[in-house]
Each structure stands twice: as structure tokens, then as C-alpha cells.
């Protein structure tokens with residue numbers, strides 16, 4: 289049975305490659321959470337924020353998420369421009385305070401605040417990820433639309449940059465609406 293399936297799969301694969309010359313298309317994601325050091329017991333917002341790294345807007349917040357959205361592609365100029373492959377990568381780092389476990393276990397309100405902060409910061413990453421999938425969707429539709437590879441490259445970069453700006457704008461809206469997670473329980 290498995291042999292038959294493999295044979296069918298092979299035929300399908302050949303047909304797919306024949307129909308769509310785009311060999312590789314994917315969105316890669318990688319994230320990390322970094323805990324910055326804070327002195328024991330200094331858990332008020334202003335106290336914490338002064339130990340936080342500088343965030344993307346040059347200010348310090350108790351929590352901060354820095355992300356990057358990059359894309360690359362390869363093409364070949366035939367009669368029309370053929371897109372051979374592309375890749376889109378979202379990388380992100382979340383910064384939140386390293387509060388002593390002893391303090392967290394004594395203070396469930398503080399623990400809930402830290403959990404809410406982490407969820408808020410994770411929410412920031414939704415914007416570049418959504419942008420990445422939209423970009424992937426747009427790129428997959430290109431087909432042989434462009435005669436020259438300059439046109440094709442310009443189109444991808446233009447749409448990528450637009451989606452990048454949209455993501456940054458949505459992120460600012462998210463912070464304004466949640467007051468940087470405060471309304472969702474990230475209260476220090």
C-alpha cells in the first residue's frame with residue numbers, strides 16, 4: 289500500500305512542479321524572550337522601566353518587543369521574469385523584567401501582571417507575522433505577471449515595505465488601545 293501511495297505522490301509532485309515553477313515559499317519565524325535584571329523588590333513601573341532596554345521608539349517600557357521582517361527572492365529573466373523562490377522571515381525578541389521567583393510566589397498579583405505583560409508582548413509579534421503571510425500570499429499570485437525582473441523586484445519590495453509600515457502602525461494602535469498592556473492586566 290505504501291508503495292502505491294508513494295508512486296501517486298510522485299506523480300502529483302511532478303504535476304505540481306510543472307504547474308508552478310515557484311520552488312520554495314515559506315514564512316520562517318523565530319522568537320526569544322530575554323529577561324532583564326532588576327534589583328530585588330523594585331517592582332513599581334517606574335523602577336522597573338529604568339532597567340529595561342531602550343525600545344524601538346527610544347523610550348523605556350517595562351516590556352518591549354523588537355521584531356524584524358525580511359524577505360528575499362531569486363528570479364530569472366526569460367521571455368518574462370520567472371520567480372524561482374522566495375523566503376520571508378520574522379524574528380523577534382521580547383524583553384521583560386526578571387523578577388525573583390520568591391517575590392512572584394508571595395505575590396500572585398505581581399505574577400499575573402508579569403504573565404499579562406508577556407502575553408501583551410507576544411501580541412506585538414502578531415503584526416509582523418500577519419504581514420509576512422500577506423506578503424507570501426501576494427508573492428504567490430505573481431506568476432508571470434512581470435516582463436522584467438526589475439518590475440517584479442520593485443513590486444515585491446513595494447508591497448513588503450507597505451506591509452511593514454502597516455504592521456508598525458497597527459502595533460502603535462495596539463499599544464494605544466491597551467495602554468501598553470495595562471488594560472489587559474500588565475499593571476505594576
Ligand SMILES: [Zn+2]
Nearest residue numbers: 408463468469
Ligand atoms: Zn506594547
